[in-house]
Amino acid sequence: MSSTFVVQDGFASKQDRCVTRLLEFFGVGSRVGTTTDVMSGNCTGPGFDKSRVLCSAKAFLQLIENLEKLSDCKDQWVNRVHSAFVYPGDDASALQQLARLLGAVEMTPLSRSNDEDFSISNECDDFCGVMAGVKVNRPAVNSDGYLVSKANRNATQIISSRKGASFLKGEYHGVAVFLSTFSDVIDIDAELASQNFDIREHLFRAAPIVLYIKWAFHTCWNAPEANACLIIDDPLLRRRYGCVDFKRLLAAMEAHHFSTSIAFIPWNWRRSSAEIIRLFKENAENYSLSVHGCDHVRGEFGVSDRSRLYGKARRALERMSNHASDTGLQHDCVMVFPQGVFSKAGMSALKHTNFIAAVNNDVVSTDLEPVTIADVWKTAVMRYSGFPIFTRRYPWEGIENFAFDLLLGKPALIVIHHDYCSDGCDRLNGFIEELNRLKCPLRWRNLADVIRHSYRQRPLSSGSAEVEMYAKELLLENHTDQRVQYLVRRHESNPSDIKEIHSGSKNIPYECHEGFINFGVDLDAGESRLIRVVMHELTEVVPTKEKLSYRLRTMLRRYLCELRDNHITPARLRLVGSR
Numbered sequence: 001m002s003s004t005f006v007v008q009d010g011f012a013s014k015q016d017r018c019v020t021r022l023l024e025f026f027g028v029g030s031r032v033g034t035t036t037d038v039m040s041g042n043c044t045g046p047g048f049d050k051s052r053v054l055c056s057a058k059a060f061l062q063l064i065e066n067l068e069k070l071s072d073c074k075d076q077w078v079n080r081v082h083s084a085f086v087y088p089g090d091d092a093s094a095l096q097q098l099a100r101l102l103g104a105v106e107m108t109p110l111s112r113s114n115d116e117d118f119s120i121s122n123e124c125d126d127f128c129g130v131m132a133g134v135k136v137n138r139p140a141v142n143s144d145g146y147l148v149s150k151a152n153r154n155a156t157q158i159i160s161s162r163k164g165a166s167f168l169k170g171e172y173h174g175v176a177v178f179l180s181t182f183s184d185v186i187d188i189d190a191e192l193a194s195q196n197f198d199i200r201e202h203l204f205r206a207a208p209i210v211l212y213i214k215w216a217f218h219t220c221w222n223a224p225e226a227n228a229c230l231i232i233d234d235p236l237l238r239r240r241y242g243c244v245d246f247k248r249l250l251a252a253m254e255a256h257h258f259s260t261s262i263a264f265i266p267w268n269w270r271r272s273s274a275e276i277i278r279l280f281k282e283n284a285e286n287y288s289l290s291v292h293g294c295d296h297v298r299g300e301f302g303v304s305d306r307s308r309l310y311g312k313a314r315r316a317l318e319r320m321s322n323h324a325s326d327t328g329l330q331h332d333c334v335m336v337f338p339q340g341v342f343s344k345a346g347m348s349a350l351k352h353t354n355f356i357a358a359v360n361n362d363v364v365s366t367d368l369e370p371v372t373i374a375d376v377w378k379t380a381v382m383r384y385s386g387f388p389i390f391t392r393r394y395p396w397e398g399i400e401n402f403a404f405d406l407l408l409g410k411p412a413l414i415v416i417h418h419d420y421c422s423d424g425c426d427r428l429n430g431f432i433e434e435l436n437r438l439k440c441p442l443r444w445r446n447l448a449d450v451i452r453h454s455y456r457q458r459p460l461s462s463g464s465a466e467v468e469m470y471a472k473e474l475l476l477e478n479h480t481d482q483r484v485q486y487l488v489r490r491h492e493s494n495p496s497d498i499k500e501i502h503s504g505s506k507n508i509p510y511e512c513h514e515g516f517i518n519f520g521v522d523l524d525a526g527e528s529r530l531i532r533v534v535m536h537e538l539t540e541v542v543p544t545k546e547k548l549s550y551r552l553r554t555m556l557r558r559y560l561c562e563l564r565d566n567h568i569t570p571a572r573l574r575l576v577g578s579r
Contacts, residue, residue, distance in 0.1 A: 004029065005030070007035055018186065019054050027466075028217045035062045036066075038053060056091070057091060061097060084178065085212045086098065096146070104155065105151055106149045107147065108146065118136045120134045121160070127158070131439075145181050151165065155168050155170050166208075167207070182204035182208075192364070192371045192372060195364055223379070227412070230416065237271075237276040242566055257444065258444045259444040274327075298339060302365075309346045309349035310352065313349050314353060317333065334356060334448055342362075343366045350387055352535045357380065377408050378470070379408075379411075380410075388451075391410065392414065395431045402414070403440075454470060464484065467487065469490040476530075477523075478528070484522070488519050495517060498510075502531075508521070
């Protein structure tokens with residue numbers, strides 16, 4: 001096991017507390033102590049391998065000063081310390097002094113009006129993982145920081161621009177030392193300031209510490225595999241919808257190795273083309289359907305009337321079931337919110353239906369419920385009634401955000417609309433190729449399978465592992481050559497909502513403790529099992545029928561949207577392209 005030691009000489013600073021919280025988030029236990037504890041060998045407990053030391057530049061300089069005085073302690077340092085991560089703290093002079101000791105020849109302050117792109121080293125694949133070689137477009141400088149503008153050959157630049165490095169690796173007496181040159185460490189308990197996390201806004205505060213933790217602690221929370229799916233919102237299943245030609249898109253998927261889920265509007269359930277239904281059924285490894293609202297009217301899942309929303313959710317599933325009965329084409333019980341709008345009541349309503357999860361760009365509800373960075377760093381956001389939101393992104397958000405999501409253990413879910421295919425899918429193909437070049441093999445699946453395979457796992461001991469489940473369905477697979485006991489936990493704000501947990505015909509007993517449900521599953525080598533959490537239906541009165549005026553407005557909206565997508569938008573794009 002890996003021993004973790006956070007050095008705090010005196011009062012714990014904000015950065016010290018943020019580091020300790022990050023270790024906790026990734027499932028890494030840590031001990032707090034002083035430089036004296038490191039000197040005496042107390043940083044490594046019995047039964048542990050070499051310790052990982054995390055501290056400020058000032059504390060590390062004090063540690064070096066003490067080690068230089070006592071030659072016998074240097075042997076203990078090499079034998080007992082695996083590596084160190086050093087953050088600046090509040091002492092700029094200590095940072096500069098330490099940087100020189102680790103190989104920095106010159107340092108310059110980085111202006112807050114940064115116009116530089118930064119890159120993650122592609123020469124440190126083992127350390128940088130999926131982020132290796134990724135370029136971050138003009139990241140924000142939201143804290144005081146320096147660039148190592150010139151370094152000797154013993155220092156390795158990990159995050160750098162053409163002007164210098166903001167994160168580098170040096171060495172002290174045979175032990176790797178990773179130095180971040182920006183004063184802040186990200187506070188993951190801070191409220192999210194936007195609708196999703198953007199690594200371009202937090203590169204210098206977040207990437208160094210996360211890269212180090214994921215590299216240094218093989219027992220931290222990790223995703224067993226990296227999953228991906230493209231989602232296209234709105235299209236009818238016709239030969240062509242707007243700029244999407246389904247046969248051409250299939251050829252692109254086969255050539256560039258990806259899968260697509262069509263976020264299908266249930267209102268359209270009677271209007272699918274037999275030719276395209278057949279295309280989808282014959283290419284189920286490429287094409288799938290998810291559920292895009294119910295009528296797809298503006299903000300339909302953003303109201304506060306839970307009974308009404310429960311009725312809409314059930315009506316959406318009923319329409320999709322009718323579509324499946326008529327066509328033989330099955331669908332994924334995954335909700336994609338129209339316009340990304342949802343409420344707490346909407347999430348509560350979905351929880352009590354057969355939907356297994358929601359997928360959305362935005363994570364803040366219409367109720368403006370505060371969401372923290374930690375909430376959105378998890379595989380799925382579980383803040384709303386324990387029903388998960390898996391986040392997705394547009395390609396224009398940058399490959400760096402998809403790479404950071406994968407580093408955290410989240411799936412890569414890409415969203416586009418039909419107009420992104422206006423160039424015959426060339427732009428889409430280029431983005432998919434860039435995504436597939438990341439230093440992480442992607443498993444392209446239909447959307448429901450992506451969600452069933454998206455969970456966090458960490459080893460506990462030989463033959464046992466802990467799993468954190470998010471969706472209402474989990475496909476657990478034992479890829480080892482021995483029997484494994486999985487201890488599964490899932491956040492649940494109201495355990496009385498649960499009717500049962502089962503796998504096949506077998507019910508699984510569970511316990512409730514401190515906001516989580518806990519249960520065990522044993523799998524033989526190579527065995528897999530689908531686990532389902534079934535919720536009680538709601539007993540409240542559900543509206544059975546919408547008013548005629550509402551139905552007429554909905555029909556008008558649908559046809560006007562199709563007129564726009566099939567005729568106006570393509571004509572406008574052709575006009576722009578001809579200029």
